[in-house]
Amino acid sequence: MSRIRDNYKTSPAGRFEAWYKDGYDPMDDCMDIHKPAEVSEENDVADVIAGLDLGDTVYDRTTNKALRISGHIYKILSVVLCVVMIGALIWMVQYLPPFGQPDNPVNNEVSERYIGSGIQETGAVNFVTGMILDYRAFDTFGESCVLFIATICVQILLRYDEAEKDPANVRRRQKAATDRIYEPKNDIILQKVSVILVPLLFIFGIYIILNGHLSPGGGFSGGAVIGAGLILYLCSFGYAKTERFFTVRTFRIISLAALITYCLAKSYSFYTGANHLESHIPLGTPGAILSSGLILVLNICVGSVVACTMYAFYTLFRKGDF
Amino acid sequence: MLDIEVLFTSHLEETVAMILFGIGFSLLLLNRNLIKKIMGLNIMDTAVYLFLTAKGYIYGRMVPILTDGITDPNAYTNPIPDGLVLTGIVVSVSVSALLLSLTIRLYDRYHTLDLDKIIMEWRKEEDA
């Protein structure tokens, strides 16, 4: 008898029931984050949470009836919302245009012009690049701004400056410093592999950026590849080596220069386009590296911004600095 | 009402994309662990991108890159969804990086990833 009950408890239905009745939440187990031994003294709430047992009568969901009911209602509502939404979406899929047919609404005069006249109008052999950097360039400029503003927000959160006196930040800095004690790890396998891989990654990234208008890829993917290469180099050789050529200053100069170039170049092209003026930028021969007008310049700008940003994300996460 | 056969023959990619969207959405809404929430967000976004990419595909056509000088629009797949997805991927990377840095700061301060616990504590303090 008890074995059957045990089986029921471990079965999905039993777990669902337990979760519904709030005795046990299967999601609770997902949080295998371990609380560190020392809890800082300036943080009362953290202290309380560290020794948290919801034994207090008011806030214990098992004893406080009102709280339990509202918790139930919230859970049921969210589950119902999810189920209804998935159901509605899947039910709707059958009414959509079928997959892969040439006469679907999406294959209209828009894509025809992108492909048919793309070569004369943008000079880009890769139609996707031509589309995102010329026909719909405003979107792409917005996208670069999203990346820029995300970097700004991460800097606000994680960068710390010399001027700070807040004890919480001092503690964070000490913690970051202990993270760096193990740098470089001098792992021979990692170092040998990255000696081979990092130059390859850089060359591959630069190739993707420069050939963005000729072959698959472009500024963003190339920049991400270069960024990954930088991160690998940092992991295997430590901060001392990377700081010789990449500091906050480098990051600021590169990203500012690239974004300002991007902004000005696109402003010029939007202004001439809207006022029906002649654009004085030669398109070149399609297929050559130096062709397709501004696209190459924009790709290089995006690539350098993205490479710096990815590396900056990593170092900001690791030690709150570049 | 629901024609299963249509779903799995002519709309396979879209169906899978919608299922993935639902999984990601539920993860983002229901899971209490912040890192899982961020993964849910990424799954949800990639599901939309899978849907868009599937919409750009046309049977038997080439990648939208000029080959052998053919400029006939009927020879290539649709380039528009690819462009949109490229833009979208950048947006989701930025958002994930921002959320992850918020996670680090939250953990620094409260040593937990569960927002409900923290909010419960606040209410307790307010009443006290």
Place this chain on the structure above:
Amino acid sequence: MDFLRNLPFFSIMLAMFTGIISSAVNGRTARRLTLTMVTAVLVMSALTLSYTEQIGESVTYLMGHFPAPWGNEIRFGTLEAFLALYFSIIMLLSVLGGWSHVITDIEAGKENLFYVLIDMMMSSLLAMIYTNDLFTGYVFVEINTIAACGMIMIRQNGHGIVAAIRYMVMSLIGSGLFLIGISLLYDVTGHLLMVPAHNAIEQIVTDGIYYTPLLVIIVLISVGMAIKSGLYPFHSWIPETYGYATPTASAILSSLVSKGYIILLIKIFYRVIGFNIVISSHVLNALFAFGVIAMIMGSLHAIMQTDCRKMIAFSSVAQIGYIYMGIGLGTKAGMVAAVFHLLTHAATKSLLFISAVGLYEVSDGRTDYLGLRNAAYRNRVAGIAFSVGALSMVGFPMLSGFISKYLFATAALEKPHKMLITLVALIISTVLNAIYFLRQVVTIYSGRPGEAASTSHFIKEAIAESTFSNRFASIALILLNLFLGLFSEAVIDLISRGLNLFA
């Protein structure tokens, strides 16, 4: 004269350019750059407004060399130019009113980054107002969300971070729904530009094919935008967000950010889907219902708050409810009332947040409502400003809140089966508003005026420190409120002409 066509484009690009430059300068320079930029945008929007008033129709402006179905474009008419002008005024006054707190609330060395966020917020708001392309709309919605999140967490205390995470999670759910809505719309129409997409949708409605996906799309986009702007069941992030951010950020978040999404939603309703199709889809009834619930529940929650800023924040929940109720009426008059209330709320809520700052400054930093006792005598300008804002929210005649309530009531009379609910909800909500706002106003004026003279030393210092720009911003916002209340005819006329140009 024809050169004026370029001004909306210039204002978007200028805002972004200022943002990029501001990331490399120090805090003081960044603040000056930002103020200059917002003033420039204000002037440019005013010129655009005069230009659109002269030609009397909306102008399409190419962003690139290619026309409508191929390239990006922006489009502006009377209402868009007016909204840009209005938003830049509010932005300018909010930044002016709270900048002294920005210095103290933000870690040293990161002040310029706050102004970068404000610049990007401005550019994204402008782009959301002007855009004529759905995907551009999505990208700028994301910029707006990230910038708003940055503003919330910039104080870096525990409350700020938790509030930012909750805001981000709710917003991302909203953006996810909006994104899949756009993707489906692209799938069934094949266009991302608003006007060609609208033509395709009309075709769909006459043919009847793909009509089911269209309904799902309308629901997804409406729900996504409603979540992002904080409609009632999804409001849980609002009080913490507005209550714990730095005052400038609170004012901007409550009065501008959620409004940008509503404007985009109205624009999609009118220009992409077509208002008649939206009405026949019955989505508006759901928005109406949630709006009414929000009006009452928001006010009830506000009564239960003891913290003054949280009280103002919960009042925002109720006001967002008013706006959605106006949209949900499904008539032209209801829409005009909703847009007018959007303007009212933007002016009044920023006035309340900015003047509340003036009151805390002289109350030893206490923010609970009893702690503000007698504060109005210590800072008279802030006291008057807070009272004006509160009276406007309650619907005192001559102030803007009265006009918008009047507009809602008259709009409701056109819809017989929604009339009763609307009027009852308006009355209940007004009474509840009066309870909690007048309670606060009475509190700040309770006590004898003479006490102000004999106050302790630190309060005198605080009064001396209370910045000139805060008072200036409060007075300017009072005037804006009076302007909306007294010259409402002209504004309503402008809104209804602008809505005609929207379609």
Place this chain on the structure above:
Amino acid sequence: MKIFETFLLIGLIICALSVTFTKRMLTAIVIYMSYSLIMCVIWVILQSPDLAITEAAVGAGVTSILFFVTLKKIDGFGGDSDNEQD
């Protein structure tokens, strides 16, 4: 080709579900990485090499690295004994 694609699509769903129900964060991140890689292969099949390159570099590369760094910062590596990373 269609069979291979179907196989990959089923793999995607399995990965997404296992991310939902995995208890250890490290495992979840690794599964998320493989989810990105499968998505990348599907995009190659769907004739979008641009996206495949980007997803391989970003989804499977940079985003996952950021997840790992976050996990390290919040001391989330390992199961019961969490001294493995030193």
